[in-house]
Amino acid sequence: MKYLRGTSIVLVLWYALAWVLASPIVPFPHLVLVHLVKSLGEGKTYLHLLFSLYRIIMGMMLALFFAIPTGMVAGRFKALDQVVSPVLYLLYPLPKIAFLPIFMVLFGIGDLSKIILIAVIIFFPAAVTIRDGVKEIPLQFLELARAYHLKPRQILKDILWPAILPRIFSSLRITVGISLSVLFISENYAATYGLGYYIMNSWIMAYYIGMYSGIVLLSLLGLGLYIVIDGVERLVVPQSAL
Amino acid sequence: MLTISHARLDYPKHKAFDNFTLAVKPGEMVSIIGKSGCGKTSLLYAIAGLLPLSKGTVSLTGGAEACSIMFQQDRLLPWKTVLGNVLLGLTKESVGQAEMLLDRMGLYGHMKKYPQQLSGGEKQRVALVRSLVRNPRLLLLDEPLAALDEQNRELLQQEIKEFVVTKGITMVMVTHSIQEAIFMGSRILVMESDGIRFETENPYHKAGDLRSRNEFFALEKVLRAQLGGPA
Numbered sequence: 001m002k003y004l005r006g007t008s009i010v011l012v013l014w015y016a017l018a019w020v021l022a023s024p025i026v027p028f029p030h031l032v033l034v035h036l037v038k039s040l041g042e043g044k045t046y047l048h049l050l051f052s053l054y055r056i057i058m059g060m061m062l063a064l065f066f067a068i069p070t071g072m073v074a075g076r077f078k079a080l081d082q083v084v085s086p087v088l089y090l091l092y093p094l095p096k097i098a099f100l101p102i103f104m105v106l107f108g109i110g111d112l113s114k115i116i117l118i119a120v121i122i123f124f125p126a127a128v129t130i131r132d133g134v135k136e137i138p139l140q141f142l143e144l145a146r147a148y149h150l151k152p153r154q155i156l157k158d159i160l161w162p163a164i165l166p167r168i169f170s171s172l173r174i175t176v177g178i179s180l181s182v183l184f185i186s187e188n189y190a191a192t193y194g195l196g197y198y199i200m201n202s203w204i205m206a207y208y209i210g211m212y213s214g215i216v217l218l219s220l221l222g223l224g225l226y227i228v229i230d231g232v233e234r235l236v237v238p239q240s241a242l
Numbered sequence: 243m244l245t246i247s248h249a250r251l252d253y254p255k256h257k258a259f260d261n262f263t264l265a266v267k268p269g270e271m272v273s274i275i276g277k278s279g280c281g282k283t284s285l286l287y288a289i290a291g292l293l294p295l296s297k298g299t300v301s302l303t304g305g306a307e308a309c310s311i312m313f314q315q316d317r318l319l320p321w322k323t324v325l326g327n328v329l330l331g332l333t334k335e336s337v338g339q340a341e342m343l344l345d346r347m348g349l350y351g352h353m354k355k356y357p358q359q360l361s362g363g364e365k366q367r368v369a370l371v372r373s374l375v376r377n378p379r380l381l382l383l384d385e386p387l388a389a390l391d392e393q394n395r396e397l398l399q400q401e402i403k404e405f406v407v408t409k410g411i412t413m414v415m416v417t418h419s420i421q422e423a424i425f426m427g428s429r430i431l432v433m434e435s436d437g438i439r440f441e442t443e444n445p446y447h448k449a450g451d452l453r454s455r456n457e458f459f460a461l462e463k464v465l466r467a468q469l470g471g472p473a
Contacts, residue, residue, distance in 0.1 A: 140313070140315065140317050141317065141319060143292060143317075144313070144317045144319075144330075145331075146291075146292055147290055147292055147310075147311045147313075148310070148330055148331045148372075148376070149306070149307055149331065150330070150331040151331075154331050158319070158322070158330060158331070159319065162319070162321035162322075163321070165321075237321065238356075239320055239321050239356045239358065242356055242358050242359065
């Protein structure tokens with residue numbers, strides 16, 4: 001219901017803009033939606049969607065693979081935090097997209113450089129959020145672990161990991177938007193599949209309905225990712241739904 | 243069972259307690275009362291191995307693993323169910339006993355609930371079961387019922403006492419309530435930051451009608467005089 005309301009507002013604004021401008025540059029939403037449904041059924045549009053989805057999911061996984069241990073170590077051990085945090089703060093504000101050419105030289109012009117770019121962008125906010133999550137674990141829980149003689153593995157499994165799980169989902173939610181924007185840019189280079197390529201290719205050919213179909217798909221991809229992240233969170237962090 | 247000898251504990255900026263010596267026999271139920279800041283909780287934490295002594299020794303039959311502590315706050319992990327909290331750090335072999343204890347505390351129907359879904363009294367009961375399921379030889383209680391209303395407090399006092407007496411568990415409880423100390427303890431100590439100020443046996447502590455006996459009120463009067471003010 002909440003998504004329906006949001007979609008309706010966007011559609012009304014879109015219709016108003018298309019009606020005011022009365023130009024092929026902003027086609028009416030229904031024309032775009034008809035084209036989108038048709039192209040998903042017959043053309044390669046779904047391949048563009050799948051490639052983008054693949055890159056963004058792989059980017060997220062790769063980012064978390066490094067962000068989780070980095071954040072946990074920095075949050076748990078003060079001495080290491082004094083080394084890790086300054087590095088995070090120095091590199092966090094850098095415009096990672098500027099490094100795309102370097103990534104392409106280092107990791108090739110295929111999927112890997114795009115995935116690594118997304119991963120690097122997600123890594124920093126995720127690592128910082130996870131580190132803060134570990135730091136904010138109430139001392140009394142760690143005291144409890146000591147009082148009940150929990151082994152380090154049990155502390156990790158029963159206290160640290162469940163405490164940072166909601167933080168991991170928050171960081172993913174925060175970074176989905178920026179990841180999609182970066183994905184769009186990265187797919188404009190040396191790509192033949194991906195929504196970024198599809199949108200810009202349509203634009204170059206002045207095929208505006210196609211371009212808007214790609215934009216709608218990118219937006220739906222974002223919405224889908226948010227829904228999946230929320231759903232998985234409800235599944236693995238059941239107390240968050242209480 | 244437990245021997246504390248000339249113990250002193252210092253925090254970076256102040257002393258918690260000093261010159262504390264105590265020997266607790268197996269099956270004894272010791273209540274410790276004292277004014278705020280006299281180091282009662284620090285003493286309990288030192289016995290549990292959570293705080294290191296600056297001086298003196300704590301010797302516990304069976305080592306630190308033989309004791310289990312129930313804290314003032316329930317300290318239930320919000321991401322674990324009631325059963326998950328009770329079984330913290332234990333293997334699946336303890337499930338049966340956990341279920342039996344939860345049943346005994348009237349929590350059988352709450353096993354799959356999360357702490358956020360329980361009342362204050364229920365949470366403290368879960369915390370109690372969590373400390374009992376470990377089969378401790380020494381049970382340490384740090385003002386465990388302070389946050390409860392009177393009715394729940396008296397009910398839980400009764401349940402803890404029955405369990406501890408039945409199982410022959412040794413107990414050391416810190417409390418600010420003189421009445422609770424008398425009801426629960428077979429021996430009662432009045433603690434000051436420089437050691438034990440006063441100590442008395444409580445021969446009537448197993449009596450069913452303890453709370454209404456004249457001896458209860460007489461002891462309360464003595465302890466209040468020894469405390470010299472609010473605990």
